[in-house]
Amino acid sequence: MIEAVIWDFGGVFTTSPFEAFARYERERGIPVGVIRTINSTNHENNAWAMFERSAIDFAGFDAAFAAEARMLGYDIPGRDVVALLAGDLRPEMIEALRRIKARFKTGCITNNMPADASGATASSRSIYSREIMELFDALIESSKIGIRKPDPRIYLMMCEKLGVTPDACVYLDDLGGNLKPARAMGMTTIKVESGPQAIAELEAATGMKLL
Incomplete structure (x- = not known):
């Protein structure tokens, strides 16, 4: 029996930033996929992971990501990547x-990114739209708790907040990992590739008509 639906935000309520990454790379003659490769290399402790746990600030991410890109032979400031996140x-x-x-529920x-990154990208206006956030009974942000997906603890924290067991939940995310x-x-999972x-x-999982 499903009692709760848990959602990721970026790539679920917004279009995927991967499209913007690819556009940026094509415009600069960088092979498509380089940014995603940087983000997925040493994925628990790279610049991106540290930034989402608030282990480094915006300036630190800007420099750390640029250093990771240089190791692959490319000039990509971290601030440019942050600016691509708004979908x-x-x-x-x-x-x-x-x-x-x-x-x-x-x-x-x-x-997500620490508060000091909000001035660097328009995504803060769309991703944290009050209209959407008010529809959630509970919200967990990696930058505020120092834990990020796919750490299992973050899913259990949400279950505790909602007062449900994992097998009573549907979870939607655009990343398989x-x-x-x-x-x-035990959660029912849905990989979001498009809205429809x-x-x-989700209709099949919940028995509800949603469109």
Whole structure:
């Protein structure tokens, strides 16, 4: 019996930043995929991971990411990557959340940036839209607790906040690596590749009509 639906934010309620990464790379003659490669190398302790845990500040991330890029032979300041994170909102996903909230508990687990990065990107205006955030019963931000997905502890923290067991939850994320631990602990997982696809799978999991 499903009691709660837990959501990632970026790449779920907004379009994936991977598209912006690829555009940036093409415009600068950098092979497409380099930014994603940097982000996934030493993924627990690289610049990106430390930034999302607030282990370094914006200036530290800017320098650390640039150093990681230079090791691969590219000039990519971290501040440029942060500026690419703002995606377009997916209205259909926001409407699905509204409908889900009428019947289920709702939570959001987001790997995000410390507050001092908000001035560097317009994403703070869309990602933390009050209209959307008010629809969640609980919110966990990696930058505030010093733990980030896919650390299993962050999913258990959300279950505790919502007062549910993992097997009573549906979890949506656009990254397979973040879904794996949630699935291992018993959650029903949905990899978000598009709004319509995710909503169709969420309808099947919850028995609700969301569009």
